[in-house]
Amino acid sequence: MSGDLRSAALDMLFAQDLPIGLALLDSDLRYCAINATLARANGLEVAAHLGRSVVDVLPQAAHDLIPLLRGVLETGRPHHFQIDAEVPSLPGVASEWDASYLPVKDDQGQVAGVLVRAANRSQERADERLRRARQESDQRLRRVLDNLFVFVGVLSPDGRVQEANRAPLDAGGFTLEQIRGREFWLTPWWTHDPLLVDWLKDAAARVARGETVRRDVVVRMAGDTRMDIDFMMAPLRDDQGRVTHLIPSGIDISARRESERALARSEDRFRRAFEGATIGMGLIDTDGRIQLANESLARMFGYTRDELAGKAVHDLVPTRQREAHHGHVGSFMRQPALRYMAKRQELYALRRDGTEIAVEIGLNPMPDSDGQQVLATVNDVTERRAAQSQIERALQEKTALLNEVHHRVKNNLQVISSLLSLQARHADDRVRDALRDSQSRVHSMSLLHQLLYERSDFSALEMGTYLRRLIQLLRDTYLGQSPQIDLLVETPQDLPWRMELQRAIPCGLVVTELVTNAIKHAFPDGRTGQIRVRLGGTALGEVGSPPAATGGVGDHDRLAEADPPWLEVVDDGVGLPPGMAPGQGRSLGLQLLPLLADQCGARLGMESQAGTRARLTWCRDAVGEAHA
Template sequence: MAVESREGELHLASLHALFASELPVGLAVLDEELRYRHINTMLAEANGVSVQQHLGRTVREVLPAAAASLEPLLQEVLNTGQALRDFEVAAEVPSLPGELSEWLASYLPIADGAGRVVGVLVQALNRSLERRAERIKLESDQQLRRVLDSLFMFVGVLTPDGVLLEANRAPLEAGGVTLEQVRGLYVWDTPWWSADAANQEWLRGAVARAAQGETLRRDVVVRMAGDTRMEIDFMIAPLRDDSGRITHLIPSGIDISARRASEAALQTSEDRFRRVFEGATVGMGLVDQRGVIQLANESMAQLFGYARAELVGMEVHQLVPQRQREQHVSHLKQYMREPALRYMAKRQELYALRRDGSEFAVEIGLNPLPESAGQQVLATISDVTERRAAQAQIERALVEKTVLLNEVHHRVKNNLQVITSLLNLQGRNAEPAVQQALRDSQSRVRSMALMHQMLFERGDLSALELGPYLQRLCGLLRSTYLGESNSIALLVDVPEQGLRIDPQRAIPCGLLVTELVTNAFKHAFPGGRTGRVHVSLQRLAGERALLEVHDDGIGLPPEQTPGQGRSLGLQLLPLLAEQCRATLEIERAAGTRARLFVDMEGTAP
């Protein structure tokens, strides 16, 4: 956009409205001494100096490297009263130090009422900054495309009336189509949805409702490459601009075929458990935390001489001889406070009371079910004479428990991965501070998900090798915070085996390392400084290990202390150290060094 003016007739007072407007061209007014009297924001930013730092200062004072090129041209306009229009000039300015910027400029004389030239109106456009901005935008768009294409989720962009504009790589590859083949189609007419008219009709309505501001979610079956079918967790949500107007719709989906298979496997496992429970040759009963029998199998009924219906609702103490009943009540209360799989008769023989008043020696196995409604315990009761048969039943029950726990770890890991993906989507259009907080939350969730994933992969639910866990955790933190940057090096020195930690302490230990490493990434190297973060683990004398996180950055400020301050990470450090039975020490010399002395006692070798 150009500013038209008659030479010598432009008065300074008439420029105020122009300088207050958001014109896409830089404007400035210089007096006879080439001092800035007025300048708009666009030209000030292009020069790399604030508006206030321009006013009252000469061109040479503001732009010393460019003065030699600009002053002769400006002086020519002052001396001749002739305008210089649409000329190109190369000059170095603070916004691009060390290089010549290409400018398109016009210098117009400003005359007073008597026709005397009293200043120069400058119109300028920094083409170098424009090209850099265009290049940065292109790189940003390309990076966004790479991020979208790296997602395992199905993500797209629609117009408010349902026309597909963009889709990431995952649904395109899964569907066997290219973006060019589906772009511009109504989403319900794309190959994914074309196999089911009912789904198409639902999607039309969902698009209309999303365009009104609703977010809709549904499990649907869609067509994929080779005319195969995939069940996905589908969601469509509106995307609003800064004014709240809905500009696009965002459809997304997650393949839940594996989840459905897992649910079916879990249901099969539960059915198998039911069949085992009903068909067991030893007595089995489900007891709640009050000691009331909730469920009993036929073997238990025959063992005690009751009908199954009579046992349900009976206090379990009624099946214990009177002389042992008081002690049994005490044992049960203590057990319910800290329920665990164990044999109550491990060191002593217990006796049970039949309906007819006769006693018989029994062995009782207890298996808590913490996921049921309230605390419940599955009791396995057998006559001592059937010890071997009872032991086989207990072993089968343990196998079932292991399968269930393994499935739980797998599902928890999957759910945590979904949470991470949702946080990623939530932060995409959030404020920078919110994006940083969401990214930190993602790192914490990933550290927990990694523990469940490694337990599931290795098939050992009792303990975790701390070295490989830290190795993989640091790899996640490197990719999340550093990406392809080489300014900060993350070094990990941990043993492959020999330091095992139980799952209850692995999570706080991983969260603690996550907080220390991310804090170093974010605060130890300000202003683009280079540096190194070193994570190490070694065994000490006795049942102890030393875990260190050390950086060579600027060091933790003296006023910041773990457990205090507003930073969530610093507040969490002492609590996490306590949860993993460790002692935390912080040194501030030569950067920041955090030492974590972990008590490994009680962990399986």
């Protein structure tokens, strides 16, 4: 009977890949025919159903299905129903089925079998969810690829373009439709280079045979520009291992290439500077061995560059210093810093022939992926140290000579002073006073040379000390033990008041003349009084010369704001006679004052009010200009 049922039309129907499951059962509920859709749902091949009963194929669902099928056979009426049943394809899961059982009658009108139409709604929904998930995944992948500036394409095994992401298409200035179906090596990216076209054609053939190729290439982009990419083409295989597609991909490496070129240029500049340096340079590793040496270093030590490579730096140190040198190198490698090793020590190096040279060594840490490295710069300073020693000896000799000169000048002035003193013993009072004034002037100059000799500083004189000693000499010369007149010196305590030698001498003579004149004429008839010598203003450095380094440009600004340096001699005596001014009168001292003031670079002013005040003022502009 089953043979009668299976007509050619039914065979054609069951052979179709329909979305719904179909099966034909005979009166014994055995499978006469089944399509692939229902066979897959049942979890068996089509051939595994034929001739077997429903109970054999669907043992878990048979107790629900058999009564329904028997009912159709017995009544001859179709039956439509929904049921939850477990099938072998989904063990342990009750699937929702939508089924129809239709009676199949023979030529006599008797029910000879059942036509089953069944749809696994649970499976359909699962398949739909899977389909949507795959579609969303494909869309996400497409969006990701389209927003990445990487080339990803799909080629057929013969190398024709099927798919490509958007970024390289946009960069190339064309669309997918313009290149789809074309041979990949003939697309606009590659045709600027015939050799590259040939390589890509050969590469596609190799990848179709299962190889993977990769190399850096230059592609053409919109506007006939060029881009460096890291290109790769790999095969895509199916479950049986057959190559179904070729997958080309590329990553923009233009920035990396430019970095590599910049690094190469930098390395070239470094090497040329390294090789062309006139001082010795060597690269030292963490073990204290020379990795690289320039020609200057090799020539300095009497080796070739190849002989220095790999040599321990300790071998270039004199034997007496090697033990300490090991400690220095180890300490430096543990805490590397830009510095001089053995700072403030005289360093010596050992040449190949055993001679020693004086050197200066600079150390510059250069961390590396292989460990700590140090760039050492070595400078042969043997000749410089010899010249420096010669200069120091010459300076010592010059210092000794200047010391002797000032000592002799002081002695000669003391001899002159003694001669004046001897001559004054046999002279009348008027001559004696003139000789004593001259002796005071000689004392002021002699004292200056004595201080220079005592302090061995010939650049300038500290005026506070000088004036105190000078006033003491004048007190001894003119006043003796007399308490009639007080002589006081007031000098600033915060800053030293220094004056260069050529100005200090006339300045001392001015003070001598002013104090002497005050002693003689300010206090007649036995009057008592006071004479004060005062220093004031802001004396930055040496008066009339560039100040000592106390802060740079800021000193000039402070000098412009502060009072200029000044020196004054003040007494509370009877004052000057009416109409008398410096440079006038018969007194030699008064006649000398303007000239001496001009020689020391100051302006002299005198006023008489409740005594006499004479002031030397150094012009702010002159001092500031010298300072600047």
